[in-house]
Amino acid sequence: MATSDFSPPTKKVKYNFLETIVVLVGQDKTAFTVHKDIICERSPFFRAACAARWQDSDAERDVKLIDDDPEVFTLYLQCVYRESATVDLAEAKVEVATKHNVDECPESDAVFAILAEAYILADKLGDTRSCNLIIDEYISCSDQLGCIPTTVDIMPVYENTPSGSPLRALTVDYYLFEAPLSTVVKTAATLPAAFLSEFIIADANLKNPSKGETVEDVYGKVVSEMAQCCYHKHDDDNPSITCGVNQQKSEKSPSLRERQATATVSGLAAAAVVSD
Numbered sequence: 569m570a571t572s573d574f575s576p577p578t579k580k581v582k583y584n585f586l587e588t589i590v591v592l593v594g595q596d597k598t599a600f601t602v603h604k605d606i607i608c609e610r611s612p613f614f615r616a617a618c619a620a621r622w623q624d625s626d627a628e629r630d631v632k633l634i635d636d637d638p639e640v641f642t643l644y645l646q647c648v649y650r651e652s653a654t655v656d657l658a659e660a661k662v663e664v665a666t667k668h669n670v671d672e673c674p675e676s677d678a679v680f681a682i683l684a685e686a687y688i689l690a691d692k693l694g695d696t697r698s699c700n701l702i703i704d705e706y707i708s709c710s711d712q713l714g715c716i717p718t719t720v721d722i723m724p725v726y727e728n729t730p731s732g733s734p735l736r737a738l739t740v741d742y743y744l745f746e747a748p749l750s751t752v753v754k755t756a757a758t759l760p761a762a763f764l765s766e767f768i769i770a771d772a773n774l775k776n777p778s779k780g781e782t783v784e785d786v787y788g789k790v791v792s793e794m795a796q797c798c799y800h801k802h803d804d805d806n807p808s809i810t811c812g813v814n815q816q817k818s819e820k821s822p823s824l825r826e827r828q829a830t831a832t833v834s835g836l837a838a839a840a841v842v843s844d
């Protein structure tokens with residue numbers, strides 16, 4: 569949904585905490601009551617929805633997000649109200665296992681799944697600030713768990729985000745910098761074609777470093793050490809200066825640093841051809 573379709577945000581000096589709207593989420597229409605001023609300031613989708621409803625006194629004023637998940641909307645509201653996308657690991661495991669009707673779900677898959685869904689929702693709602701918070705949490709969780717997204721985590725990202733999405737770029741970079749080539753070769757047949765295409769192009773670009781960097785310098789990076797805003801979106805309402813100045817950068821496992829050096833574009837290109 570193009571942000572330009574909506575009116576610009578109204579920066580209020582003072583919120584009206586008495587005016588709320590009801591958002592019905594999911595097939596069961598779970599009802600969330602949220603402060604209109606707060607959510608409209610963050611989301612052009614809600615600004616447009618409220619403007620249309622408030623103009624027509626006969627219109628039903630509840631906003632419906634029937635195709636979305638109440639748990640994911642809850643995480644989105646954490647971003648809006650608390651500036652935090654922190655995921656409860658235990659809850660996420662249960663939620664994702666229940667949703668996919670399996671007995672157990674690995675922690676990493678649960679976290680990556682719920683964060684990807686939250687990112688897709690925030691992006692749909694036009695909430696750039698929340699998208700950036702969720703990206704930061706995705707990187708932080710990858711660090712904490714020592715895991716990178718696998719095919720099951722990447723598939724929904726490529727099914728629900730447009731070309732050029734920062735979340736796509738993040739998953740590609742995990743494979744560029746932190747996956748051994750053998751992992752890419754083994755999973756190439758199951759990874760989305762668009763992912764492999766973007767991987768090959770990004771890898772080829774890495775082979776032509778600029779600004780005095782050597783190939784070894786470039787491949788020596790890990791995702792969590794990239795510039796903080798590398799995977800953010802910024803606009804007039806969300807300039808990079810508003811990004812957290814104290815983002816935690818935890819130490820990567822040395823094994824991840826060692827493994828990334830094995831990736832080569834010729835190897836991946838060969839794998840992609842074989843998978844065809």
Ligand SMILES: [Zn+2]
Nearest residue numbers: 797800808811
């Ligand atoms: Zn940023």
